[in-house]
Amino acid sequence: xxxxxxxxxxxxxxxxxxxxxxxxxxxxxxxxxxxxxxxxxxxxxxxxxxxxxxxxxxxxxxxxxxxxxxxxxxxxxxxxxxxxxxxxxxxxxxxxxxxxxxxxxxxxxxxxxxxxxxxxxxxxxxxxxxxxxxxxxxxxxxxxxxxxxxxxxxxxxxxxxxx
Amino acid sequence: xxxxxxxxxxxxxxxxxxxxxxxxxxxxxxxxxxxxxxxxxxxxxxxxxxxxxxxxxxxxxxxxxxxxxxxxxxxxxxxxxxxxxxxxxxxxxxxxxxxxxxxxxxxxxxxxxxxxxxxxxxxxxxxxxxxxxxxxxxxxxxxxxxxxxxxxxxxxxxxxxxxxxxxxxxxxxxxxxxxxxxxxxxxxxxxxxxxxxxxxxxxxxxxxxxxxxxxxxxxxxxxxxxxxxxxxxxxxxxxxxxxxxxxxxxxxxxxxxxxxxxxxxxxxxxxxxxxxxxxxxxxxxxxxxxxxxxxxxxxxxxxxxxxxxxxxxxxxxxxxxxxxxxxxxxxxxxxxxxxxxxxxxxxxxxxxxxxxxxxxxxxxxxxxxxxxxxxxxxxxxxxxxxxxxxxxxxxxxxxxxxxxxxxxxxxxxxxxxxxxxxxxxxxxxxxxxxxxxxxxxxxxxxxxxxxxxxxxxxxxxxxxxxxxxxxxxxxxxxxxxxxxxxxxxxxxxxxxxxxxxxxxxxxxxxxxxxxxxxxxxxxxxxxxxxxxxxxxxxxxxxxxxxxxxxxxxxxxxxxxxxxxxxxxxxxxxxxxxxxxxxxxxxxxxxxxxxxxxxxxxxxxxxxxxxxxxxxxxxxxxxxxxxxxxxxxxxxxxxxxxxxxxxxxxxxxxxxxxxxxxxxxxxxxxxxxxxxxxxxxxxxxxxxxxxxxxxxxxxxxxxxxxxxxxxxxxxxxxxxxxxxxxxxxxxxxxxxxxxxxxxxxxxxxxxxxxxxxxxxxxxxxxxxxxxxxxxxxxxxxxxxxxxxxxxxxx
Numbered sequence: 001x002x003x004x005x006x007x008x009x010x011x012x013x014x015x016x017x018x019x020x021x022x023x024x025x026x027x028x029x030x031x032x033x034x035x036x037x038x039x040x041x042x043x044x045x046x047x048x049x050x051x052x053x054x055x056x057x058x059x060x061x062x063x064x065x066x067x068x069x070x071x072x073x074x075x076x077x078x079x080x081x082x083x084x085x086x087x088x089x090x091x092x093x094x095x096x097x098x099x100x101x102x103x104x105x106x107x108x109x110x111x112x113x114x115x116x117x118x119x120x121x122x123x124x125x126x127x128x129x130x131x132x133x134x135x136x137x138x139x140x141x142x143x144x145x146x147x148x149x150x151x152x153x154x155x156x157x158x159x160x161x162x163x
Numbered sequence: 164x165x166x167x168x169x170x171x172x173x174x175x176x177x178x179x180x181x182x183x184x185x186x187x188x189x190x191x192x193x194x195x196x197x198x199x200x201x202x203x204x205x206x207x208x209x210x211x212x213x214x215x216x217x218x219x220x221x222x223x224x225x226x227x228x229x230x231x232x233x234x235x236x237x238x239x240x241x242x243x244x245x246x247x248x249x250x251x252x253x254x255x256x257x258x259x260x261x262x263x264x265x266x267x268x269x270x271x272x273x274x275x276x277x278x279x280x281x282x283x284x285x286x287x288x289x290x291x292x293x294x295x296x297x298x299x300x301x302x303x304x305x306x307x308x309x310x311x312x313x314x315x316x317x318x319x320x321x322x323x324x325x326x327x328x329x330x331x332x333x334x335x336x337x338x339x340x341x342x343x344x345x346x347x348x349x350x351x352x353x354x355x356x357x358x359x360x361x362x363x364x365x366x367x368x369x370x371x372x373x374x375x376x377x378x379x380x381x382x383x384x385x386x387x388x389x390x391x392x393x394x395x396x397x398x399x400x401x402x403x404x405x406x407x408x409x410x411x412x413x414x415x416x417x418x419x420x421x422x423x424x425x426x427x428x429x430x431x432x433x434x435x436x437x438x439x440x441x442x443x444x445x446x447x448x449x450x451x452x453x454x455x456x457x458x459x460x461x462x463x464x465x466x467x468x469x470x471x472x473x474x475x476x477x478x479x480x481x482x483x484x485x486x487x488x489x490x491x492x493x494x495x496x497x498x499x500x501x502x503x504x505x506x507x508x509x510x511x512x513x514x515x516x517x518x519x520x521x522x523x524x525x526x527x528x529x530x531x532x533x534x535x536x537x538x539x540x541x542x543x544x545x546x547x548x549x550x551x552x553x554x555x556x557x558x559x560x561x562x563x564x565x566x567x568x569x570x571x572x573x574x575x576x577x578x579x580x581x582x583x584x585x586x587x588x589x590x591x592x593x594x595x596x597x598x599x600x601x602x603x604x605x606x607x608x609x610x611x612x613x614x615x616x617x618x619x620x621x622x623x624x625x626x627x628x629x630x631x632x633x634x635x636x637x638x639x640x641x642x643x644x645x646x647x648x649x650x651x652x653x654x655x656x657x658x659x660x661x662x663x664x665x666x667x668x669x670x671x672x673x674x675x676x677x678x679x680x681x682x683x684x685x686x687x688x689x690x691x692x693x694x695x696x697x698x699x700x701x702x703x704x705x706x707x708x709x710x711x712x713x714x715x716x717x718x719x720x721x722x723x724x725x726x727x728x729x730x731x732x733x734x735x736x737x738x739x740x741x742x743x744x745x746x747x748x749x750x751x752x753x754x755x756x757x758x759x760x761x762x763x764x765x766x767x768x769x770x771x772x773x774x775x776x777x778x779x780x781x782x783x784x785x786x787x788x789x790x791x792x793x794x795x796x797x798x799x800x801x802x803x804x805x806x807x808x809x810x811x812x813x814x815x816x817x818x819x820x821x822x823x824x825x826x827x828x829x830x831x832x833x834x835x836x837x838x839x840x841x842x843x844x845x846x847x848x849x850x851x852x853x854x855x856x857x858x859x860x861x862x863x864x865x866x867x868x869x870x871x872x873x874x875x876x877x878x879x880x881x882x883x884x885x886x887x888x889x890x891x892x893x894x895x896x897x898x899x900x901x902x903x904x905x906x907x908x909x910x911x912x913x914x915x916x917x918x919x920x921x922x923x924x925x926x927x928x929x930x931x932x933x934x935x936x937x938x939x940x941x942x943x944x945x946x947x948x949x950x951x952x953x954x955x956x
Contacts (some may be wrong), residue, residue, distance in 0.1 A: 132614070
């Protein structure tokens with residue numbers, strides 16, 4: 001069923017392209033470092049230069065594949081604000097759809113790491129009294145993140161209910 | 164020690180709301196009204212806490228002193244003196260620290276606030292709004308118990324650690340607990356309420372007011388422990404390790420594995436047997452109370468509405484004995500997990516219950532809920548590829564109050580979550596699940612042992628559950644807040660409690676409340692109806708209802724009507740004991756029903772409205788049947804209905820004239836039509852709506868309206884069409900999404916049955932009910948809005 005993860009009567013809001021870029025960049029750096037260290041060691045200690053080259057080639061292939069995958073992965077994120085609740089979806093292989101009523105929010109967090117700041121992005125996390133609630137929207141435009149934070153806080157207050 | 168409130172002026176009848184923190188500078192500081200007297204814990208506290216240190220030192224050194232053959236070098240005389248000096252020094256330091264901690268710990272618990280101040284160097288003042296209190300526990304460690312002291316623990320919810328007050332005298336701890344629990348429930352009682360304090364003893368911690376519900380004897384406790392999976396798995400591992408090492412002749416190596424296993428086993432016995440010894444679950448004035456313990460006596464009081472989730476588990480070996488364990492999630496209890504301090508609150512509500520105990524327990528913590536009545540759906544067979552060992556046990560279901568998820572074969576687990584406690588809902592699906600077209604639904608609730616997941620649902624069902632659960636949660640929360648009493652006066656709350664106490668009930672047994680009375684569950688087939696203190700003619704009303712209902716018993720209309728079994732007055736409050744109506748409230752049922760069954764039920768609802776007229780009336784001619792001056796007869800239908808309206812209109816006239824431009828014309832139109840309305844008067848319920856109807860599902864799955872309750876001063880001997888019109892009109896007021904569509908559909912059905920002239924009848928009674936309920940503008944804007952719409956159609 002294709003519409004298992006469809007939004008309830010709304011269109012998903014998708015994340016800005018910067019999110020894909022940042023994920024690709026951090027991913028590429030990770031893989032390169034992972035393969036470069038043994039490759040360099042091999043080059044220094046032995047004279048099997050072709051083995052080092054092979055490692056780099058493998059790294060590039062992996063990065064290429066990951067680039068392809070990340071496009072789908074980043075494209076899978078989406079959120080939608082309804083009257084009473086927020087829906088968030090993500091995941092390609094393991095898909096999930098989280099629905100959080102505004103009245104259940106305990107706090108809203110806006111975060112922006114160094115890499116995220118470089119690309120001018122921020123993430124918004126919604127926390128409820130349950131540790132299981134997985135309501136994080138990464139890679140947002142800071143203006144949108146701020147708007148979302150204010151909006152959610154306001155709605156949270158309006159709908160607030162005791163535990 | 165001085166009384167904390169003695170320096171305060173006598174408590175005002177309405178102390179300020181504790182949630183109002185006041186100006187920041189006021190917090191934790193002496194208030195302007197003079198220095199508030201704070202209290203210190205009992206002066207023996209440092210001694211008892213030092214006891215633990217002393218014990219640890221004695222054990223530590225004692226072990227060294229005992230010759231164990233491993234080495235001959237014990238302490239010689241010179242060494243030993245120094246050891247004594249060292250021990251003395253450590254003791255001094257510990258004693259000083261204990262004294263300082265005690266000296267700088269102060270607390271205030273009075274009508275205004277709950278505040279604890281601790282710390283000699285780093286001062287810490289913590290003030291907690293009363294409504295955040297989740298549970299209050301009293302723990303009597305062995306040493307404290309000897310001196311008649313106890314520790315008070317207050318769980319305050321997420322993000323905050325437990326507040327510990329140690330040590331207080333037992334009586335003080337108990338009185339503070341009762342007070343805090345009352346405040347946590349929103350009752351504005353005063354701290355010093357005479358006679359409310361019950362002194363617990365050193366042997367048991369049950370007050371005289373507490374009624375034991377479930378007790379677990381040592382036999383069942385030990386038996387259930389020996390048969391529990393936890394214990395058997397540890398034993399099995401122990402045996403496996405021993406057998407393997409013996410077979411290879413390397414028993415010595417086994418020690419490395421055996422020591423942690425043995426330690427685990429000992430702590431398990433401590434946790435499951437000694438701590439659970441003498442286990443009693445009792446009904447207390449404010450929820451349920453667990454008392455337990457062999458050496459350390461623990462008493463946990465949990466307000467029922469603070470229970471976030473319930474888990475019923477049954478290891479496979481318990482099945483033949485019919486035992487269950489019941490765990491609950493309560494905010495704050497979860498954070499204690501992992502640390503093995505054996506005085507911690509546990510989330511175990513009953514360690515080993517039989518089927519009867521389970522019923523009793525559930526009926527207390529989820530009043531009115533019937534576990535066996537919930538329809539459970541199994542996961543599809545194709546999920547066996549993912550869960551080959553327990554796919555047949557995966558089930559889920561929901562009724563109007565609770566979601567249930569079930570799984571497990573070796574240990575069967577049932578998770579119950581009241582809708583109102585759902586924090587968020589998550590739907591998840593992995594790649595294999597996608598192939599099999601199944602998905603999991605996680606219901607997120609607060610931390611604790613209950614983790615409800617509906618495993619491997621068919622995709623359509625999973626989507627349905629996810630999308631509807633939040634709506635259900637919202638409706639449940641709305642219903643809960645309706646049910647919660649707000650701002651009862653002290654006197655009212657007190658007399659209410661007196662009445663409830665006489666019947667062994669508490670606020671948690673409340674089924675619902677209306678304008679005139681509140682209804683409490685009194686066992687499976689009776690309810691207690693307590694009339695409001697402001698009700699002017701409750702005794703007369705009960706008499707009239709008793710005679711009316713008894714006249715109707717066995718009447719051939721095929722509908723269950725209420726029956727009053729007993730009535731009376733306690734503490735100035737009138738009450739009656741009524742037979743409990745069978746079936747569910749139609750209003751709640753409609754919210755969850757599918758379209759098909761819903762329409763069947765609505766047709767039956769229309770039939771029931773039409774059947775009302777066949778109930779016999781005590782008087783002929785148009786009349787009001789219940790109320791102060793009832794039965795009062797009128798010369799004509801128009802006179803009766805005008806009189807009904809004129810009882811209300813004076814209150815709302817101004818408002819109506821303001822909101823509805825041509826209201827006098829509407830009024831005249833209705834009066835004119837009523838004058839021309841003739842016919843044989845019949846019995847009219849007068850408030851025929853889904854909340855007052857009860858629905859049962861027949862064995863063939865057909866839902867029918869099986870009973871009608873709540874006859875009231877609206878009940879008349881008048882035009883039988885009033886209830887038919889009311890049935891259709893009031894359906895629009897139901898809170899479920901399709902109510903408006905259903906009301907339109909039912910109107911169509913009614914026209915088909917009663918002919919097209921019904922159209923005018925309905926439109927006129929719309930005006931009538933619009934006027935009749937217009938006094939709701941004062942307290943129920945939703946209903947008033949509906950009235951406005953009726954009058955401006």
